[in-house]
């Protein structure tokens with residue numbers, strides 16, 4: 001991986017989730033599950049086994065502020081469903097779901113929720 005090119009692309013390129021969903025060949029991902037409003041796909045460069053990214057299909061700049069309560073609740077239920085499926089497939093000591101806070105207004109689409117298997121000794 002060319003880390004410098006990757007960083008430049010994340011800062012100046014399109015939202016990678018929207019590009020992926022639009023079929024842009026420069027943003028390929030492997031979908032593991034989807035429904036009408038959400039998509040779960042494999043992280044291209046996973047930092048832990050079983051790392052799956054989850055995002056709403058609609059572009060959202062900030063998941064907490066921009067999704068109405070019902071849509072946010074549906075997203076969290078989708079994250080839970082994916083996390084349980086990852087646990088069943090990977091049999092980790094435990095799993096976690098996170099969306100790192102980011103000052104970027106496009107944090108949501110660039111940093112979707114990521115259910116992943118974690119070693120039992122992971123600090124979170």
Ligand SMILES: [Zn+2]
Pocket residue numbers: 015016017018019058059060109
């Ligand atoms: Zn987007």
